[in-house]
Amino acid sequence: MLDIFNVYLPIAERDFNALILIAIGFSVGVLGGFFGVGGAWVVTPALNIFGFPMAYAIGTDLAHIFGKSIVATAKHRKMGNVDIKLGIWSIIGSVIGVEAGAQSVMFLTRVGLAGPVVRYVYMFLLFGLGIYMIYDYATKEQRAAAAAAKAAARAAGTLPPRKAWNLPPMMHFPTSGITISFWTVMGVFFFTGYLSGFLGVGGGFIRMPALIYLIGCPTAIAVGTDLFSVLFAGAYGCLTYGLKGAVDIVAAIYMLVGASVGAQIGVTAVKYVRGYGIRLLFAIMIILAGVSVALKQFNFSYAAAWVVMCAALGMCVVIIIRLWIGFKKEQAEKLGLGH
Amino acid sequence: MHYKPKNSGVEVIVVKTLKKLRIFLFNLLLLALPALAWAAEPGDKDVPDMATRTVKVEGLGAINAFFASWYNSNKLVFAILVTLVMGIVGAIIAIITDLILKAIGMEVSKIEHHE
Numbered sequence: 277m278l279d280i281f282n283v284y285l286p287i288a289e290r291d292f293n294a295l296i297l298i299a300i301g302f303s304v305g306v307l308g309g310f311f312g313v314g315g316a317w318v319v320t321p322a323l324n325i326f327g328f329p330m331a332y333a334i335g336t337d338l339a340h341i342f343g344k345s346i347v348a349t350a351k352h353r354k355m356g357n358v359d360i361k362l363g364i365w366s367i368i369g370s371v372i373g374v375e376a377g378a379q380s381v382m383f384l385t386r387v388g389l390a391g392p393v394v395r396y397v398y399m400f401l402l403f404g405l406g407i408y409m410i411y412d413y414a415t416k417e418q419r420a421a422a423a424a425a426k427a428a429a430r431a432a433g434t435l436p437p438r439k440a441w442n443l444p445p446m447m448h449f450p451t452s453g454i455t456i457s458f459w460t461v462m463g464v465f466f467f468t469g470y471l472s473g474f475l476g477v478g479g480g481f482i483r484m485p486a487l488i489y490l491i492g493c494p495t496a497i498a499v500g501t502d503l504f505s506v507l508f509a510g511a512y513g514c515l516t517y518g519l520k521g522a523v524d525i526v527a528a529i530y531m532l533v534g535a536s537v538g539a540q541i542g543v544t545a546v547k548y549v550r551g552y553g554i555r556l557l558f559a560i561m562i563i564l565a566g567v568s569v570a571l572k573q574f575n576f577s578y579a580a581a582w583v584v585m586c587a588a589l590g591m592c593v594v595i596i597i598r599l600w601i602g603f604k605k606e607q608a609e610k611l612g613l614g615h
Numbered sequence: 616m617h618y619k620p621k622n623s624g625v626e627v628i629v630v631k632t633l634k635k636l637r638i639f640l641f642n643l644l645l646l647a648l649p650a651l652a653w654a655a656e657p658g659d660k661d662v663p664d665m666a667t668r669t670v671k672v673e674g675l676g677a678i679n680a681f682f683a684s685w686y687n688s689n690k691l692v693f694a695i696l697v698t699l700v701m702g703i704v705g706a707i708i709a710i711i712t713d714l715i716l717k718a719i720g721m722e723v724s725k726i727e728h729h730e
Contacts, residue, residue, distance in 0.1 A: 339701050347706070515695070518695075526678075526679065536709055543723070544723055
């Protein structure tokens with residue numbers, strides 16, 4: 277019945293259902309706009325499930341990520357969520373790190389260990405980050421109380437001032453409101469880039485928490501700034517995979533139609549969800565992605581793809597519901613003020 | 616009472632210069648670290664090489680034929696075309712969606728950052 281939505285893909289030279297492409301694009305767009313990630317880790321297995329030719333999956337995915345990131349970054353910028361200066365430094369640090377990570381994988385490939393090592397590091401990272409973020413969410417009240425007590429003690433002079441890593445040159449990022457050592461910035465982005473190159477992923481899901489926990493950005497700015505970096509990675513990926521002839525442009529356009537609408541919804545939802553709420557949902561999402569990688573490690577590839585796709589769809593529903601609740605609340609407040 | 620000798624102007628300048636030199640050298644050392652990454656030989660990424668592949672153009676609609684013929688004749692133009700189309704289509708849809716969201720009252724402006 278759904279065959280009427282089949283379209284011909286001129287580069288992959290086959291028919292494919294346009295509704296599936298739009299739906300995948302939409303769900304990844306919502307996630308990307310809300311979490312500040314590219315979402316290749318959802319798209320590739322999802323395309324795989326529906327029989328999209330895998331030779332074109334990565335290139336097509338990167339092409340649509342580029343288009344979607346333009347939409348999402350522009351909107352985040354409008355909301356004051358993009359720290360361009362920090363974003364540029366993140367690109368510089370990441371490029372160096374990605375190359376170093378890729379070299380490490382080449383070494384592991386030569387000694388025949390690349391596959392399992394990369395997959396176990398990936399699992400450790402996803403589960404570790406997810407569990408840490410949930411712990412951080414669960415203990416936020418206690419930590420806020422402890423920090424307030426320490427600040428009071430410092431003010432009273434009973435506690436020595438906190439020592440910070442402040443090796444010059446220091447850098448100031450007015451949008452994020454932070455002053456930090458150049459070396460911390462470069463070290464963090466080198467490290468996230470390294471992991472990205474090592475794991476062969478875009479790295480948005482590593483950079484976003486790093487911006488929050490290691491650099492000290494507010495969550496919404498971490499999301500917007502990460503998308504700014506994803507935009508450049510997507511543009512490079514789009515061009516380089518295009519040169520290699522591995523992009524089906526028609527499939528990418530259909531995905532982009534869904535992703536652009538989804539990204540607008542995801543970005544708007546950031547307005548209604550507090551920073552810790554975004555962190556909690558992100559933690560749940562990456563733990564489910566970790567489950568998917570674990571299933572793949574034990575040769576349950578089909579189940580792994582379904583887990584990540586269902587997780588993405590479920591999270592989309594949660595984000596849209598949160599957006600709708602926040603929007604209704606805002607409308608009610610406006611009406612209340614009007615009377 | 617302890618006597619604390621006063622540093623002369625020259626001593627202060629020497630101490631400051633040494634401090635700056637120490638920071639400079641430490642910066643140089645940290646800058647050199649990533650260079651280790653290039654010590655190993657670069658390797659090929661796991662990308663399918665389809666640079667010489669051609670696709671069928673006959674019987675395709677105008678838009679599909681346009682993309683397919685550039686794909687066959689010049690991969691650089693095809694790559695630039697893909698990048699431009701993605702940017703332009705993304706921007707157009709963003710403007711339309713923005714207008715729709717504004718019409719239903721979901722417009723966005725600068726937000727306060729609450730954690």
